[in-house]
Amino acid sequence: MDESHGHYQSLSRDLSVPAKELRALTPDVWKGFADLSRAAMAEGELPAKYKELIALSIAIARECDGCISSHARGAARKGVTPQEVAEMVGVTILMLGGPGTVYGPRAWQAFNEFYTPQVD
Structure with a gap:
């Protein structure tokens, strides 16, 4: 594992290469998913940050490390x-x-890898 990144940052990076290969072979599928994701996660009556928390909760329930990584970063x-x-x-x-x-602790670890405290 790259010493400058945590497990979930490395996982995100590692999945990007095969995802790009698949996206090139099935562009309509990936475009459709990207469009759905943008629409579902957009600001609305329910703020986007809450949507990321919901998605992260579902990622925990689905036991999906890639999903945890993605939505921890999004959150x-x-x-x-x-x-x-x-x-x-x-x-x-x-x-x-x-x-x-x-x-749950995996999601906590992932979030903390991506989180940067805000300084007032």
């Missing part, structure tokens, strides 16, 4: 705080049980 970029992630993980554990206690 960090949308201004989600560590406390908000911690509380979301708590609700996810409530609803999911034991697997949430394994994948």
Whole structure:
């Protein structure tokens, strides 16, 4: 693993090459998914940062490390705080049980790899 990046940053980078190869072979599928993602995650009545928290919770439930990486990065970029992630993980554990206690900490680790504290 690259010493300057954490596991989830490396995972994101490692998945980018095969994703680009597949995108070149099936561009309409990937464009459709990208369009759906942009529409679903856009600001609306529900703020985009909450949408990232929902997506991160579902990533935990689906036990998808690639999804955790993507939505942890998205949450960090949308201004989600560590406390908000911690509380979301708590609700996810409530609803999911034991697997949430394994994948919740993974999401926490991923978020912290991407999070940069805001200085006032």
